[in-house]
Amino acid sequence: MTRILLISAGTNFEVCDWIERHAKNLTHQTAYVVPLHLATIAGLTPKEGFEVQIWDELVQGPAEVNLDAGYDLVGITGYSDHLSRALKVGRKFHEAGIPVVFGGAGITAKPDAAEGIADAVFLGEAEPTWPEFLKDFEAGTVKPVYQTDLKVNLAQSPPPDWDSIAPLMAAGYKSGAVETSRGCPFDCEFCDVWIKFGRKMRTKPVARVMEEIAAFERLGMKRVMFATDNFIGAPKYAKQVLRAVIDLNAGFEHPVSFTTELTLTLARDPELMELIARANFSTVFIGLESTNLDSLIETRKRQNVRGDMVEECRRVSSYGMSVVGSMIVGFDNDTPAIFDQQFTFLQEALIPIPRLNVLKALDGTDLVDRMRREGRLIDTRRTYTEEEIDDRVVRSNVMFKGMTRVEAHAGYLGLMERVWDWANFSDRIIGFIDNVSNMPERRTDPRLVAVVDALQANMHAFPHADEAIIGKILSHAKAKVPALAWNVAAMTMLQCYQAAQLPQARKTIERQIRVEERLEASGGYVMAPEAPRSTVPPVLETT
Numbered sequence: 001m002t003r004i005l006l007i008s009a010g011t012n013f014e015v016c017d018w019i020e021r022h023a024k025n026l027t028h029q030t031a032y033v034v035p036l037h038l039a040t041i042a043g044l045t046p047k048e049g050f051e052v053q054i055w056d057e058l059v060q061g062p063a064e065v066n067l068d069a070g071y072d073l074v075g076i077t078g079y080s081d082h083l084s085r086a087l088k089v090g091r092k093f094h095e096a097g098i099p100v101v102f103g104g105a106g107i108t109a110k111p112d113a114a115e116g117i118a119d120a121v122f123l124g125e126a127e128p129t130w131p132e133f134l135k136d137f138e139a140g141t142v143k144p145v146y147q148t149d150l151k152v153n154l155a156q157s158p159p160p161d162w163d164s165i166a167p168l169m170a171a172g173y174k175s176g177a178v179e180t181s182r183g184c185p186f187d188c189e190f191c192d193v194w195i196k197f198g199r200k201m202r203t204k205p206v207a208r209v210m211e212e213i214a215a216f217e218r219l220g221m222k223r224v225m226f227a228t229d230n231f232i233g234a235p236k237y238a239k240q241v242l243r244a245v246i247d248l249n250a251g252f253e254h255p256v257s258f259t260t261e262l263t264l265t266l267a268r269d270p271e272l273m274e275l276i277a278r279a280n281f282s283t284v285f286i287g288l289e290s291t292n293l294d295s296l297i298e299t300r301k302r303q304n305v306r307g308d309m310v311e312e313c314r315r316v317s318s319y320g321m322s323v324v325g326s327m328i329v330g331f332d333n334d335t336p337a338i339f340d341q342q343f344t345f346l347q348e349a350l351i352p353i354p355r356l357n358v359l360k361a362l363d364g365t366d367l368v369d370r371m372r373r374e375g376r377l378i379d380t381r382r383t384y385t386e387e388e389i390d391d392r393v394v395r396s397n398v399m400f401k402g403m404t405r406v407e408a409h410a411g412y413l414g415l416m417e418r419v420w421d422w423a424n425f426s427d428r429i430i431g432f433i434d435n436v437s438n439m440p441e442r443r444t445d446p447r448l449v450a451v452v453d454a455l456q457a458n459m460h461a462f463p464h465a466d467e468a469i470i471g472k473i474l475s476h477a478k479a480k481v482p483a484l485a486w487n488v489a490a491m492t493m494l495q496c497y498q499a500a501q502l503p504q505a506r507k508t509i510e511r512q513i514r515v516e517e518r519l520e521a522s523g524g525y526v527m528a529p530e531a532p533r534s535t536v537p538p539v540l541e542t543t
């Protein structure tokens with residue numbers, strides 16, 4: 001029997017500690033979403049001859065406690081943010097003489113990072129390569145790299161195996177996760193999704209999606225995230241899934257609530273909005289990116305320039321779904337005026353919890369190629385100190401066109417401070433509540449209503465929480481949209497989190513501004529050399 005430990009690396013334990021101390025007090029759960037990537041690998045592992053244990057550091061703590069637990073093989077995964085922690089953990093197991101392999105987006109972006117630690121690295125989708133690796137492992141013929149450009153048919157991918165963490169599920173995680181599709185028909189310049197996964201949507205059969213949702217419901221999960229980069233990239237398929245979810249939810253004692261990522265095209269399809277609301281979606285994540293039309297065209301976010309974005313966001317949220325809008329500043333067409341424009345937009349579009357980003361050119365995107373060609377891609381390793389990079393002081397690797405890097409980061413800090421100001425948050429979320437006019441009748445899970453009571457009882461525990469404003473928001477939600485009060489409370493908790501993080505974030509960005517001032521004065525930026533243009537891998541179906 002080969003015993004395998006699959007580790008999802010944490011980021012850093014300061015973050016975990018913060019969640020432990022504050023968020024867990026309120027919801028009694030440590031992590032937002034279950035480790036679908038590891039359960040997928042567990043599902044790909046034959047039952048005979050192998051025993052798999054999943055270890056999610058965010059919920060279970062440092063993985064080093066398993067060093068002497070007799071595992072024969074350790075697999076570690078994580079996004080770029082987790083890479084330094086993943087390497088640290090990997091080194092410990094490697095030094096203990098246990099074979100270590102790495103996979104996931106973090107190592108795929110920097111395959112050389114695990115040199116000297118990893119027995120093998122996995123690049124690309126794991127379905128075709130993990131079974132091949134296991135055979136090689138048993139035969140003692142492991143190759144250093146397992147890579148594929150194959151685009152897996154999701155109908156043939158085995159279901160995720162949650163067995164090893166099932167006992168932790170309801171207590172450890174706020175949300176289950178079901179992968180519905182891969183790929184995206186759009187081709188935004190800054191995004192690697194369409195390059196990695198293809199522009200042709202690959203979808204999981206509706207019946208399989210329902211089985212996986214039902215499995216989470218049996219495990220006591222109240223919420224499920226559809227893990228996809230664009231749930232409505234294939235609208236007909238999305239409607240089939242939603243109709244099935246409505247039927248499935250009707251049979252549950254308590255309805256499961258859903259969330260997913262999709263595009264603003266939702267606002268132009270009334271049938272889809274109606275279905276998604278009836279299917280009990282509480283939140284939708286939408287890449288809005290910019291209020292500047294020229295910037296949207298520049299970055300090929302064409303689907304966002306067809307209508308009035310404020311009106312479209314309001315239309316979506318009128319169905320009782322909060323829009324988590326992701327915004328980016330620093331496109332070539334952005335000037336320092338963008339910060340005021342984005343703030344005004346977020347207030348008017350009633351986006352209670354936005355994501356704010358400074359443009360960053362990610363490996364494997366068209367943007368990174370263009371920045372290289374134009375001599376505007378900063379070689380961060382040669383420009384900044386290791387400490388500045390590890391402390392995540394450096395947010396962007398682009399020389400902006402319409403503003404200096406000092407202006408960009410100072411403007412970003414000002415935007416953050418205004419967005420996470422309690423009075424401004426209150427205006428957005430009260431506006432969201434008042435805007436709900438098309439919400440279909442909903443059953444509410446009474447267990448979720450407990451979130452409201454937990455927030456009311458514990459808000460004093462959050463540093464920088466404004467108790468008067470929180471009280472006003474919750475009373476308003478209970479009076480106007482009782483079925484959504486738990487979601488309003490959940491968003492208010494996120495605002496508590498943002499407000500509590502703000503002093504530290506301010507210090508970090510102020511530190512970056514000082515670094516950028518020094519670099520601008522000394523001309524100390526080192527640009528990355530021009531490299532051959534990366535090509536889009538062919539989309540090869542497995543059927």
Ligand code: SF4
Pocket residue numbers: 184185186187188191192193194229230263287
């Ligand atoms: S719509 Fe979203 S997922 Fe699709 S290419 Fe653009 S940013 Fe990427």
